[in-house]
Amino acid sequence: MIFAAAPATPLARTQLAWLGALVLLAQLTVASHVLPWIAGSGAALVLIRFVLSPDRLPSPRLRRVLLPVLAFTFAVAIRIKFGYFLARDPCVDFLYVLVGIKYLETRNARDGGLLVCLAVFLLLTQFFYAQTIFAALLTLPVLLVLGGALAALREAPADAEWKAPLQRTGRMILQGIPIAALLFIFFPRLAGPLWGMPADAGAHTGLSERMAPGTIGALSLSDEVAFRVDFEATAPPPAQRYWRGPVLARFDGEAWTALSYLRRGEPVRASARTIEYTVTLEPHGQRWLFALEHAASLPSRPATDATSGGPPGDLALLTSDQQLLAKSPLMQSVRYTERSTLGDSFPSTGNIERRENLQLPRDRNPRTIERARELRAGVGSDRALIAAVLSSFRSEPFVYTLTPSPVGDEPVDGFLFDTRRGFCEHYASAFVVILRAAGIPARVVTGYQGGELNPDGGYLIVRQSDAHAWAEALLDGVWQRFDPTAAVAPSRIERGLGAALPLGEYVPYMAQLDMTWLKSLRLHWDAINYQWQRGVVGFNVDRQRDLLRDLGLGNARHWELVALVAGMITLWGVVLLALARRRALSADPAGALWLRVCRRLARAGLRRSPEEGPLAYAQRAARRWPQWAALFARIGNSYALLRYGPESEQRTKLIAALREGVAQLPGARKLRTQSPS
């Protein structure tokens, strides 16, 4: 690429305006993702030059000193604010300011070229944060301005000339779309990063391997989609939609965490209640894949057509406590097909699980432990004890709420005996603590419960607001699910969060019950978004392989693919040039016809000399081929009239006559053989 403009000439005002517009728009796309003071000062740097006249700015020499100092100051400030520098967020923040500083010192076309590159890179960084349809749509106008800025760098445009470059760029972008699509589909995607990703590369929301009072409640405030599910047959009823995630078996008196070691487990047996479904899981930065209770198989890649989607077990493994764990944290959206046997229990793997799930810090929550022992003494069996606990949740004044009161130093005690207000994690936690204290092995299971069927796409949307915690108890060698939340607020399980929370309490919008038109619009929108996520954003190495296989290119070698792409790019060029040529010709049909005549006669040995007019040329041809003299005269006359005659309504008639004449004209070979000389 060559920036052809003389690099040393100072930029004109209009050129600076174009560059400024590009920089500002690029900044705008990331402005909401950088620190507010960075967003403000970065844009202000651009605006200063826009607004102030050049003579009020510091002199170029002073600027050469000032601006590096300014850049360094910002770098230090960002480093102090974040505490580190070489990570995504500080770097994006710095780039944001840097384009502003670079704009201030842009003097000539070479600076301008560099600035354009920086701005385009800044434009890219927005996708670190959001890859939504909106983000994509907002990027398109910036691309138009990018074209305008490049054109302006080439030649300073006039003041009023801003529409034409945008239109031209728009046309070129449209023409370039086939290339973009081709590269998008065929350019090799990587399964993992080239270098280590900074720790903050994915600021994902979702469940984690730690549950303290309030963690799930906080998650429940989010409308963000956790995953979407396509069911093979019909979706199970809400009460059976328990999406199993992190299983938490260790308790420190306040928070639940996962065991640090894992054992491999077996899928449950398939039965008549086994259903198959495909999950599209948003990246959540953790290893869990979610499945309905209980997994009857290992997840596999979705099968397309006749081909099966690779061996199961390729994606994830199953632990003995029925968690599905991917091989590495999920940084890209993943799609998997899974089978589950719906049920609320599954066999335990042995005695070791008993020991693991009786652990309880002895010195914490003494009132709860005391109460559990009393209960145990009062009832005959484990099951009776569990029933008693659940009925106490039901009958005593427990409140299911997203805004529990502070529970104090001993959270379970505080919740059970003082506040009695809590969200699902409070109930699950307290329930398991009571059971353990009473000598029944039990643990907390987190995941999602419920989900919303989208009438548009026929799929289930599970949001962060569906996050849930329940419990499992080991009874007679079988892990049995108990959901204490169901005892307090049965509607949470049947109808979702919106139905279960007390009136007047904040409910995440999409979890609200009434189906307003706005909500239904959002469901339509989600259906579109789902396709977007699956088809565009989620187009990764797996999806690429699937698509190539569908195209019958599954076994193609690399060089074959490269050759294919190169061939298609060539074809693209040829087609576009041919189209442009045809457009140019159709703008001047008479000229095109005349050109054909000239070419044919030239091939037959009678070349038109450059200064020869149509009449003279036609006469010369008539002398050469007297048998077609009348035809040549007609062609020559109509063309001369069309070209040099007055504008008249006869035009179409003349063109028709010319076309007819050209049609009757013999081919070049025939002319050559008929030539007298």
Add this chain to the structure above:
Amino acid sequence: MLVASMNYALSLGFALTFLIAGLVAAALLHTYRNLHGVAISPIGAGEAFAGTELSFTLSLGSAGSARRGIVVATAGERSVSVDLAAGATQLVQLVAEAPRRGRQALGRVTLWTDFPLGLWRGWAYVHFPLSGIVYPAPEAPAPPLPLGNEGSDAHKNVHAADAELAGLRDYQRGDPLNRIAWKAVARGAGWYSKQFEGAGGRGALELAWADLPPGFDTEARLSRLTAWVLATEREARAFALRAPGLELALGHGAAHRRAALTALALYPPERAQ
């Protein structure tokens, strides 16, 4: 951008990168089409004195669509940028430095464009058998025209018969003795020569190589003769030009002057002439 997209598996990053790639590729076609079908032909060359600039005229035509930013450049740094309307033809003046007298060819002409985005540059080289004449640089300040040849009777008669004294000017080596204003010399006012103006127009001149001071080299002589040829134009006088191998009969007018300047430019005359 590509590397960042790859590393972070940013699908939209890829999309953006490839969209820009598509834009760049489309720009290539536009650049190509902008230059393709531009017709260039030579029209003529101007004339110039050495040390000034020689201009060439070319015609630039667009057969089909409109063209933007077609740059015509000579081998030097000089270039002209032209926009062409659809089907239009436009004259373009290319200016080249003319450092030395003689025949100066246009040389290679580069036709290029980086329209529309400046990312690509399409170009074509054209050679035309087009050349202009660069005359010798006139001597400046040049001494006034010589007053004529003392040995020539015709001139003497002219002066004797109907010449009027027009004024005095500084004496200059080579002025004939009978033109010296002896009275002034006698008064001690300095050396002057008398200038006469003929009643029937200014007198004809013979500009001769041999009359120039013997210390002058070829270029200095050519330079002075050029200056004098130009001076005859200002004074509207006929002149003849005589140099070794070069004989230009007495004449006047633009064509005569151009012939004289051309002869001086191409001096020494080729043997064939």
